[in-house]
Amino acid sequence: GAVVSQHPSRVICKSGTSVKIECRSLDFQATTMFWYRQFPKQSLMLMATSNEGSKATYEQGVEKDKFLINHASLTLSTLTVTSAHPEDSSFYICSASEGTAHTQYFGPGTRLTVL
């Protein structure tokens, strides 16, 4: 149980385009979903926290207009990287929690490369 999927697993795009990443909880209802970014050999950096049906809470330094988060249902959250640039190239990982927020289940991650 407690499986989280992400799609796509890898995406390559041109600079200036937008990319949407989906995060789904497959066998549970996720009251809260989290989006992280991880650079090589670095830890996970929390970007934002989202609860179903409400606006996401962004961490300091994360641009809300650039990283659009939608948590439309209890099983789906999306992260859209708008007008992507090469410096946005990274590993994006989502996690989801149900009820007790102390346990987060992570997706497999999405490798974004912006040319």
Add this chain to the structure above:
Amino acid sequence: QKEVEQDPGPLSVPEGAIVSLNCTYSNSAFQYFMWYRQYSRKGPELLMYTYSSGNKEDGRFTAQVDKSSKYISLFIRDSQPSDSATYLCAFDRGSTLGRLYFGRGTQLTVWP
């Protein structure tokens, strides 16, 4: 001072060795203590989860928490090549927000 400190390694041990991984933290508000394992190019998976000081054992893994010293450890007994991964410690203040604070991760290689 960073809230979480973790030696990034890399750590290389022979198969069968006992591995000790550690993190220190400075935030007294942390109430939940976790260890995640992350294989290359994959998302982290939860290994151990503890709330109080003391030891918690699960198979070959033992998590140890010392709140007075703000120090947590993960021990791996009889290490296997399949244990080769990056191990991240994580902390939670217990608020409803559920924000986790991660260490940098320690890269472990177990060679046969």
